[in-house]
Amino acid sequence: MNNQVQQAKELFEQKFGTTPKVFFSPGRINLIGEHVDYNNGFVMPAAIDKGVVFAIAPNNTTRLRVHSIDMKEDLELELDQVAPKEGWANYILGVVDQFQKRGLPIKGFDVAFGGNLPAGAGLSSSAAVECGLASGLNTIFNAGLSRVDIALLSQKAEHTFPGVKCGIMDQFANMMGEKDHVLLLDCDTMEYKALPLQLQGHVIMLINTKVHHSLASGEYNVRRQQCETGLAILKEIYPGTTTFRDLTPEQVQQAEGKLDKDVYRRCLFVTQEIQRTQKAAVLLQDHKLKEFGQLMFATHEGLSKLYDVSCPELDFLVEQAKEHPAIVGSRLMGGGFGGCTINIVEEAQASGIAAKISEAYKAKFNVDAEVYIMQTGNGTYEIA
Numbered sequence: 001m002n003n004q005v006q007q008a009k010e011l012f013e014q015k016f017g018t019t020p021k022v023f024f025s026p027g028r029i030n031l032i033g034e035h036v037d038y039n040n041g042f043v044m045p046a047a048i049d050k051g052v053v054f055a056i057a058p059n060n061t062t063r064l065r066v067h068s069i070d071m072k073e074d075l076e077l078e079l080d081q082v083a084p085k086e087g088w089a090n091y092i093l094g095v096v097d098q099f100q101k102r103g104l105p106i107k108g109f110d111v112a113f114g115g116n117l118p119a120g121a122g123l124s125s126s127a128a129v130e131c132g133l134a135s136g137l138n139t140i141f142n143a144g145l146s147r148v149d150i151a152l153l154s155q156k157a158e159h160t161f162p163g164v165k166c167g168i169m170d171q172f173a174n175m176m177g178e179k180d181h182v183l184l185l186d187c188d189t190m191e192y193k194a195l196p197l198q199l200q201g202h203v204i205m206l207i208n209t210k211v212h213h214s215l216a217s218g219e220y221n222v223r224r225q226q227c228e229t230g231l232a233i234l235k236e237i238y239p240g241t242t243t244f245r246d247l248t249p250e251q252v253q254q255a256e257g258k259l260d261k262d263v264y265r266r267c268l269f270v271t272q273e274i275q276r277t278q279k280a281a282v283l284l285q286d287h288k289l290k291e292f293g294q295l296m297f298a299t300h301e302g303l304s305k306l307y308d309v310s311c312p313e314l315d316f317l318v319e320q321a322k323e324h325p326a327i328v329g330s331r332l333m334g335g336g337f338g339g340c341t342i343n344i345v346e347e348a349q350a351s352g353i354a355a356k357i358s359e360a361y362k363a364k365f366n367v368d369a370e371v372y373i374m375q376t377g378n379g380t381y382e383i384a
Contacts (some may be wrong), residue, residue: 004053004116005383008069012055012112015067019057020110021139025132025380026051027115027123028173029204029342030333031182031284032292032299033277035307037167039227040188040243041274044281045169046197047177049377052115052128056136061108066092069114079108084161091129094161095137098153104143111136118370120212122334126162127170130154135175135380147175147379148190165224177379184281188243195281197376200289202328203347207357208370209313211338220335223266223307230259230267244270262308269306273299293329293344297322300331300341309336316364317341320357327353340372 005022012020026047033043059065066075068088075089082096092111099106113132117125131154138145145153151171158166168187176183181194227244235241237255249271256264276295283292300318304310314332318341321330326346333342345353354371361369 004114008053008055008112008114011067011069011114012057012110015112016057016059016065016110018059018110020055020112021057021136022383023054023056023132023136023139023380024051024383025054025128025135026174026177026377027117027125027128028170028177029123029206029374030169030173031204031342032280032296032331033169033273034299034303034331034333035223035309035335036244036270036273036277037169037185037187038165038224039167039231039270039274040245041270042277042281043167043169043185043187044182044195044277044284045173045177045185046182046376047173047179047379048123049375050116050123051377052113052117052125052132053383054111054113054132054136056109056111056133056140058140059108059110063108064096065108065110067112069112079106088129090161091126091158092133094157095130095133095154097161098157099134099137099143102153104145105141106137106143107141109137109140118208118372120339121206121208121370121372122339123206124170124174124334126158126164127154127166127174130157131171131174131380135382139382148172150380151175163221165221173379175379177377179376179378181376182284188245195284197284198287199344200287201347202289202344203350204374205343205345205350205354206333206340206372206374207317207343207354207361208340208372209311209317209338209361210367210369211311211313219309219337223309226263226266227270230263233259233263234267244274247271249275265306265308269302272302272306289344290328293327296329296331296342296344303332303336307336311337313338313361313365313367314341317357317361317369320360324349324353324356326350
């Protein structure tokens with residue numbers, strides 16, 4: 001990360017001629033609790049030690065000037081001309097728009113940013129960009145936002161400009177993450193516990209399919225709409241229901257005849273996944289890693305067969321994982337349609353297993369998978 005920080009500072013000073021404040025904004029992993037953050041469920045994310053570095057300073061004008069180090073592109077416009085654009089600029093402008101809509105103090109600023117999160121790997125580079133910028137603006141303009149405020153503002157920014165109706169998990173993990181811990185986050189109440197992550201000689205290994213399906217293409221939002229449709233019908237069938245948390249999988253099964261086939265499968269998965277995540281939290285605290293891993297496999301099965309967000313490449317990697325006893329759990333991570341599997345694997349065998357699975361993946365799809373060993377880290381912070 002030190003190289004990233006140095007590069008961002010130097011590029012900023014070359015481009016803008018002033019000394020910036022520097023922030024690190026992490027990516028995130030999620031052990032279990034997938035596609036339930038926007039369904040009032042529980043999730044179990046952690047911030048990681050890879051992310052995005054922001055160098056930022058006020059420029060005493062009415063313009064924002066942004067340099068994307070990774071894209072080698074620039075954005076410059078008047079603050080009163082902020083409107084949705086294409087590509088990475090939306091993640092920046094959406095945050096600026098939220099500051100403006102809330103009447104928060106914001107003036108002209110300069111920023112250079114770049115990161116080491118693999119694009120499309122499902123490590124939530126979007127939340128890292130949003131929360132990193134929002135944290136920087138909050139500091140340089142003394143906006144007085146709390147860490148939770150920044151997470152909520154950043155989530156809203158993603159809803160409005162990029163148009164992805166994401167839940168709160170990514171932004172919350174980005175702001176509230178703690179090294180060597182996972183967060184058990186209640187996405188209904190925003191209450192959370194930091195649970196110690198004790199892996200007992202295991203590591204978290206991600207395998208990147210190198211298949212990229214953009215969430216913004218619409219399937220993510222379709223899933224969210226299907227869940228809302230199903231919940232509305234289930235509320236009529238079961239009076240007193242307010243969220244999926246009030247329902248059991250058995251109740252959804254009893255209502256199958258009154259739900260569209262796809263809507264039924266989505267609702268069944270959500271209720272199962274909410275139960276799984278609550279059970280997984282107990283297992284993690286009881287140091288029952290093998291049983292925890294079995295729930296990860298079950299989550300993947302549901303994501304693939306009920307929620308329909310997997311793809312042949314992800315399914316293949318999880319099937320390969322099942323053939324290695326040293327992998328206690330594996331599933332697709334993130335929105336789906338590509339990206340990574342997350343695996344808990346014995347540390348001593350991790351490199352050998354990674355090589356074997358990568359070889360099998362190459363033989364099957366003629367694509368070189370990428371493997372990363374993940375370390376947890378802290379939420380977004382200013383680098384002194």
